[in-house]
Structure formats: structure tokens, C-alpha cells
Amino acid sequence: MKFYYFHLMPYIMDHDEPSSWVTLSNRHYDPEAGRGLYHEYLDQLEYAEKLGWDGICVNEHHQNCYGTMPSPNVMAAMLVRRTSRAKIAVLGNGLPLRENPLRIAEEIAMLDVVSGGRVISGFVRGIGPEYFSLAVNPTNSRERFYEAAELILRAWTEEGPFPFDGKFYRYPYVNPWPRPIQKPHPPVWCPSQGSTETVEWAAKRRFPYLMVFTPIKRIAQIYGEYREACERYGYTASRYQLTVNLPIVVAENDAKAERIARENALWVYNVGLRMSTPFYQPPGYTTEPSLRRVLENRPKLPTELTFEDLEEGGYIICGSPATVRDKLKVFSEELRAGIVCSGMNGGTHEKTLEMMQLFAEEVMPHFREDAAVDETAGVGR
């Protein structure tokens, strides 16, 4: 199994406002405190490479305290020159959120060239609140996503210049310098919450599918749908096409891990993902069949989740090294996921580094039967 260290770069704070997104006033943001946090978070990502993680991950969110990385490519750029081995996964760029998605093709190519081909390019639509924060029309976000993805893939793989005349994006000259170093292009991943349409789209193109912060039952269901779709497209999914993103909390014993999780991991769901009702599902963002599926079997809102829900639902992995190994085996052996992306939060920077070290020493080595495999070979393109 491959391990990727994932960061949200949260601005952890308590507040009584109805939403941590879009409307939470940025007067709460103290740039000096933010400076300290950014450096700690970048240190953690760099440390992950030293400890043996296979990849490090950044991602894009706007106008919130949950994740302060409005431009993931900026953060990836900082990491590229400070690392030398780990993959750098941008999970991802919100394609429909960019007025001019050719810029994404250019920026990822820059990162790929400077890093010597270590970049993984996530393609996402962005979650509901981004459409409020960036005033992008949610009703055609899926169409824009598909068209921007086509543009970017062609920009990476076809010799320029060529014209591109889409419904949303039009260029007389597509001809980005630089071209990416990876051939035919950097691997593309699809982080998603499991909409049927995205599962199909990713499976068809062999793009790895990443389930983010979802209960384990739903992961199993969506993995099943993805594998089945791959078979329909005439191939068998590699385990490295099935990726999961969930927080891990590891400590000397279960009790201590639980205490840390209650203090830290719960914040992400209960506060970080608190948002006004309209932000969850902007009009037209979700297809009607997907909306029906959600409404008919309405999951708990993140703010309603208790530690027990997270633990029993498999939203997080928490415990002693032995417990964490057992729980990870469910992912590696039962769900047959090839890659686990996880962030950690020990409460302070130092404690987070200690937790990372404990995980790298006591857990990771037990899952290294595939150490010699390149997880990006043959998938994602």
C-alpha cells in the first residue's frame, strides 16, 4: 500500500457563526498567526517525505477556516524545490472555478518540469460553497469540468499551436510552454464524493478515484461501482486507481489516540465543515438522480457527527499502532484500496510530527509488500 500525507492547512478556531465557509468574516484571520501555521504545515509535508511517505498532497478551498489553500499550485510550488523524491499531488484544481483553465495546464506543467515529473494532477469541481465564494454558476459546473479537462489534457498531449473552440472556453492558439515532463501527461486523479457521473467519467479514463471524508460503507459501495464501470470499459481496475482520504490518529495506546481524536479530528467535521444549508448543494450543482439518492438516505451532516460516528462509520482511523494496522487492513485487504491519503493533527506542531513518526515507524512498514511498485505507472492517463 502507498501512503500519501494530506494537508488541509486549516485555520483552527472556534466560533459561533452559522458557517465556517463563505461568510465567516476574515477579520478572524490573523496573518501573523497564519504565517506561523503555513510554515508548520509546509514543514509537516516536507517531513512526511523524510519519513518515507510516498506522496504529499495539497488541495484547493476558498474563503473558509477549514482549509486555507485557495491556490494549491502555489503551495505545490513551495514544496517542489524542498523535496526530491515524493510525489506531489494537487488534489485538486477546481477546473470549473477557473475563468481560464489553460492556466491550470500551464501551472501543472511548470510544477511537473521543475519537480522532474513528480506531480499528480487532481481534477475536481470544487465543493458547493466554492460556487458562492467565486460566483461561478453551479448549474453548468459539470459541463465546464468536462470541457476544461479535455482542454487541459489536449494542451498537455497535442503539439501546439492548435485552436480550441468549446462551449465555455475558446482559444485561437493552445500552445503552452512548458510541456509536462511525464508522458503522455501527469497522472490525473479524481477526488470526489461519489456522484455516479464522476465515477463513470474517471473509470472510462483510468483516472484514480479518491473518496474524501466518506463513511466506509459508502466507500465500499462506490469502489464497487467504479470497478464495475472499469470492467464495462474493458479492463480491470488497478488497486492504485482506488484511493481513500481519511484522517488518521495514532498514539501509544487506544485511549490516548481517542483523546487526541476527540480534541482535534472532530473539529474538521463539527466546525471546519459547518456551513449554511444553501452552501452544501448550490442549485444545479447536483444532478436530480444524485440529489434523490442523498435525500432518500440522508446522511448525518458533518456537524452532527460524534466521535463514535467517526470511529464506527470508518470516517477516521484512530488507535494504537496495532489498532491502526488492523483498521488499515480493512482498507488494503477488504476494500483493496491501493493508496491512503491522510492528514494528522496531534494538537500542536511538535505532537503532529511525533505522531507522523510513530505512524512511519510502527504502521507503514507493515504495508510495504509493494515498495518496488510505481503506483502511477499505467494509471491516471
Next chain:
Amino acid sequence: MDLLADGDGPPLLFLHGAGGAGRWLPFQERLATRFSVQFPAHPGHGGSPAADWIEHISDLAFHYLDLLDELELERAHLVGASFGGWIAAEMAVMASHRLHSLVLIDPVGIKVDGWIYPFLFGMELPQLLATVFHDPMAALAIAPKDQSVDTLVELYRQQAAVARVAWNPYLYNPLLKRRLARITAPTLICWGEHDKLAPLRCADAWVKEIPGAQLVTFAGSGHVPHLEEPEAVADAVVAFCRRQEGAR
């Protein structure tokens, strides 16, 4: 298309606002005593299916000009409220010659200097009601019938149909204001004095841009006077439209 129709007299096409589809209320009832009222639900609203081809407010205007053709109405009185007022104004800019008269009730659709429409899509229900209604109890008239999955999906479809043409620029067409001068149909602007979505200053902009437009305001109403003071608004509409007929 989901089309309600009733009444006798000269034809009158009513275009509803967001959330106002498919309810024959006292306002329509009163208009129907003098007019043959045609009350369609916009695509994606009420019983009208969503239409992918509608990508711009002008598509809706063409949609209703087509409806006038289908109903074989050479001319009609056109009454539009809020979002429906926006569509009506777009139609009037394109084809004033098809209109006996134009009545706009708290329309949106133009950018008014010094005013930014509050973003209804981002509001929780209580805030939304407080923005749209002077007396939130008036909202009961168009409250969803239940909280079933079917109803929630229908509401979502309706919101999406509006968002499709009104998300950004929010609630206006940048080209419409300077085109309003093309309107030759006699025009009445009705406005709720307590409108918090598009306050009275917006009414002044419409009156200024549409040649000869008259303004009548309603002291007990917010953004939806035809729901808040249906009799008074209907009477004003009837009186205005009859006057135009008498003038010919």
C-alpha cells in the same frame, strides 16, 4: 408546459416570480374577472419540465414570444412579477408591438446604480423570507406543500432554473437597461414600498429608462405586492390596462 388559464376578456399573460409557479391565487382570480388570463409555469418550475436550451434570460423571452404565437395572440397585456418582470421587460424590448400594455411588479433584471441585490441563493429560509416579504405570513400562500423528496427535488429544480440565467451577473442582464428605451408599450411599474430585495430606488431607475412609464407604489408590501396586497395590485393593473384599451 404547465399552463393555467381562466377568465374572459382581452388576453393577459402573467409571468410569475421564482417560487410563484402553478398557484392560482387571489391576484390571478381578480384579473380573471376582466381578462382571459394565461399563467404559464417557467421551464423547470411547477409542472413545466426543465429545459437545457435555456441558458440566458433572452431564451425565456423568446420562449414566451413563441407562446403568444402558439396561443394565436397577436397582442396581449403582459404582466410580470420579480423574475417574471425581468422576462417581461426582455420581451418588451424585443417585441413591444405584441403588447397592449406592460406591467412590471417589482422587477429585477437591470443593474441599478448604488444598489446590489442581496444574494437570495445564499440565504437560510428565515432571512430569505424577511428579504422578500414585508409580512412573512404572506409567504404561506406559496409555501411548499410538504417536505417530501419529490417536493424537495422540485424546489431544487426550480432554483436551478433561475440560477442558470441569474447567478452571475446576479439578477440582471447588463445589456437590458440601455435597451429599455426601445419599449413602446404603455408601461405601469408597481412597487412594494418595503421591498428589501429591490428597494424603491430601483423603481425610479425603471421609470427613468422606460419612456412614459408610470409608477404606483403599495404601502403594505415588500418585494411581492401581488401576493401581499393582491386586490389593490390587481385593481391597479386592471385600471391601467383598461385605460390603454380605451385610449385606442
